[in-house]
Amino acid sequence: MSEVTDFTAWTSADAASVIAVPRPEDDKYSRGVLGIRTGSDRYPGAAVLGVEAALRTGVGMVRYVGPARPSDLVLQRRPEAVTAPGRVQAWLIGSGMDADHREDAPLIAALDEGVPSVLDGGALDLVRHATSPVVLTPxxxxxxxxxxxxxxxxxxxxxxxxxxxxDELGATVLLKGTTTYVAGPGIALSVTGAPAWLATAGAGDALGGVLGALLATRSTDAAADEQLPARLAATAALIHGHAAARASAGGPLTILDLCAQLPSVVADLVRQ
Known part of the structure; x- marks a missing residue:
């Protein structure tokens, strides 16, 4: 297949235009609640990283719903996370899961709730069960x-x-790489600038958390505007890359280092 060239570079100014900034009248619910079904007994760290990244990107609440071991680790790291089920404005599903050893029913039920979703890792193949806007992050x-x-x-x-x-899956696709490509209905965006040091375990788990938070804060808008999920996906990739660059400073980084930089990256963007 020959390479297409109609992808538009997504900039910091573009990203700033789609980030939801809290208003004085907002509360934790109106700021967006992100539901997270990630991690497993085999890969519990994916849950921790996704929750950490989501909370540091900016969201009113995170509801983590998963196995006991990841739940315990999530609460040890982020006690403000809620592990009780309840209403959410978006879902992040699949990071740290094995498609051959997962319980499908609760994941499909989440995708049937009618809120935007991010599908990652071991849940990418569930895309056809989604009833609302969905972003794949392979x-x-x-x-x-x-x-x-x-x-x-x-x-x-x-x-x-x-x-x-x-086009084939009827979803927005964020294809990770040195250049990240985001394709959605009538829209094609590219994001560059992340350091090569970002090629490390857990990077995708954190990206899912960033994107999930952005979707939860713009949930109603994403359901009404079929191109907004792509813009939010490109914004997530840009925030993720900028945070990695700050954490790296030219050398190795850990994903928790990256997560620690997320608030300052978002702050710098919204100042625009």
Whole structure:
């Protein structure tokens, strides 16, 4: 497949225009509640990183619903997280899950609630169960599996495959990589600038948390504007990359280092 070239570079000014800034009259519910179904007994850290990133990006509440071990670790790290079920404005599902060892029923039930969703990792194949706007966040190998094609082909033409996946699956697709490509209905965006040091375990878990938070804070708007999920996805990638650059300062970073930089990155953007 030949590479497409119609992707528009997403800028800091673009990102600033879609970030929801709290108003004096807002409370924790009107600021957005993100539901998170991620992690597993085998990969509990994915839950911790997603919750951490979401809370530091800006959201009124995070409801984490998952196995006992990840739940305990989430509460140890972020005691403000809520582990009781309840109403949410968006879902983040799949990070740190194995598609062959998951319980499908609660995930499908979440996707049937009619709120925007982020599908990552072990839940990408559930896209056809979504009843509202959904954003997929695969890397090239995951996208190749989802589309039953050669990973090498996706690696050679990532923009084209992101566009094709969006069209075939009826979803917004954020294809992670050195350049991140975001394709949605009638929209194609690209994000660059993240340091190479970001190629480390847990980076995608944090990106999911950032995007989930942005979707939860703009949930009603995302349901009404079919292109907004793509703009929010590109904004998540930009915030994630800028936070990584600050955490790295030219050297190695950990994902918790990245998460610690998220509030200052968001603050700098909204000042615009």
């Amino acid at each position: 890397h090239f190998r995951e996208l190749a599996r989802l589309l039953d094609t050669d990973p090498g082909e996706v690696a050679l033409a990532p923009a084209s495959w992101a566009r094709r996946a969006s």
